[in-house]
Amino acid sequence: MSKRTIDSFFSRDPKKKRVATDIVEEQTSYSHHHTYPFPIRNLPRSTLNELKSLPFSPGRQINNQPDLDLLYFKPYIPPPLAKQLFNFLRSELPFYRVEYIIKRGGTETNIKTPRFTTVFGIDETSLFNPDHDDNAATILEAKTHQPYPNNINPYDRYNPRPIPQCLDQLRKSTESATGYKFNFCLVNYYASGADSISFHSDDERFLGPEPAIASFSLGASRDFLMKHKPTAPSGPPHPPQQQKQPQSLKLPLTSGDMILMRGKTQANWLHSIPKRTGKQQQHDGGRINITFRRAMVKGGTDNYYNYNVGKGPVFKWDEVAKEMKEWKTPKQQENHIQSQEQKDERKPVTT
Numbered sequence: 527m528s529k530r531t532i533d534s535f536f537s538r539d540p541k542k543k544r545v546a547t548d549i550v551e552e553q554t555s556y557s558h559h560h561t562y563p564f565p566i567r568n569l570p571r572s573t574l575n576e577l578k579s580l581p582f583s584p585g586r587q588i589n590n591q592p593d594l595d596l597l598y599f600k601p602y603i604p605p606p607l608a609k610q611l612f613n614f615l616r617s618e619l620p621f622y623r624v625e626y627i628i629k630r631g632g633t634e635t636n637i638k639t640p641r642f643t644t645v646f647g648i649d650e651t652s653l654f655n656p657d658h659d660d661n662a663a664t665i666l667e668a669k670t671h672q673p674y675p676n677n678i679n680p681y682d683r684y685n686p687r688p689i690p691q692c693l694d695q696l697r698k699s700t701e702s703a704t705g706y707k708f709n710f711c712l713v714n715y716y717a718s719g720a721d722s723i724s725f726h727s728d729d730e731r732f733l734g735p736e737p738a739i740a741s742f743s744l745g746a747s748r749d750f751l752m753k754h755k756p757t758a759p760s761g762p763p764h765p766p767q768q769q770k771q772p773q774s775l776k777l778p779l780t781s782g783d784m785i786l787m788r789g790k791t792q793a794n795w796l797h798s799i800p801k802r803t804g805k806q807q808q809h810d811g812g813r814i815n816i817t818f819r820r821a822m823v824k825g826g827t828d829n830y831y832n833y834n835v836g837k838g839p840v841f842k843w844d845e846v847a848k849e850m851k852e853w854k855t856p857k858q859q860e861n862h863i864q865s866q867e868q869k870d871e872r873k874p875v876t877t
């Protein structure tokens with residue numbers, strides 16, 4: 527046997543070399559919790575890793591107005607990843623269309639929240655038990671890391687839900703980019719330009735003084751308006767040229783942007799996402815807003831679940847109808863089919 531033949535016998539021609547195809551399909555995994563209406567799909571590992579390298583661009587400070595302190599990341603998430611995250615969260619999260627009653631001056635008004643909402647998290651006084659044993663208390667006292675005395679769940683109105691994996695990596699990234707801690711994640715879904723949030727400030731007492739709120743935009747572009755709260759005149763009036771009147775702001779938010787509102791901002795400024803009118807309204811497509819916040823006391827947990835989950839039906843994205851549809855448990859679906867069949871049986875047969 528010639529040398530050439532022996533060599534070629536033991537070493538394969540590199541051009542012909544076949545690389546072992548080790549591409550193992552990543553198994554879909556889920557975040558499970560008894561408080562979720564259904565298990566929530568986890569982000570694939572590759573997407574999770576991409577989130578670890580954020581922010582994409584550094585934050586720009588906007589503090590050229592009285593009491594205003596913003597850090598604007600444009601974008602925090604690069605557009606292709608933002609699009610992927612938008613589609614994922616819209617498909618996988620449970621949403622609600624909360625209605626509630628407000629009483630003002632003796633009259634009751636029924637409010638229909640003009641957007642879909644959902645919320646995850648628990649205030650600083652408690653922790654979710656990392657022990658998933660069915661018999662273990664699901665909530666622990668933060669001070670002691672032990673179940674509450676007599677195993678009493680101090681949250682009797684709403685059961686708090688842990689932040690699922692698909693949102694928690696972004697929370698961690700936001701914490702390291704901003705230096706603030708967050709224990710709540712609120713999500714808004716604006717289905718079209720007809721959905722909105724009116725002027726308000728996120729300055730509830732349960733957030734403590736000078737709260738920091740990180741607010742992400744995914745999907746359709748919308749204007750974010752800011753205006754100073756009305757100021758009571760104090761002291762002798764200044765000549766007009768000496769008065770520094772705060773100017774309103776309009777930030778055109780696009781997919782992947784993040785605004786951190788901090789310092790005196792919430793105490794002094796209002797913000798809103800106004801409705802869009804005319805042609806823009808339906809052609810905009812959906813927009814997701816994610817805010818990370820830190821609630822200090824139990825009242826915060828109760829408030830957030832009351833206004834963002836409530837007691838109404840669950841909605842889930844329907845990929846065929848391309849809209850949010852009321853979601854039913856398998857049991858509810860069965861009952862629905864049965865009652866449909868009974869209705870059909872009662873229909874007169876026409877030949």
Ligand SMILES: O=C(O)CCC(=O)C(=O)O
Nearest residue numbers: 714723728741799815817
């Ligand atoms: O959608 C947004 O950008 C703002 C949402 C907001 O202000 C809120 O949820 O408190």
Ligand SMILES: [Fe+2]
Nearest residue numbers: 726727728797
């Ligand atoms: Fe807000």
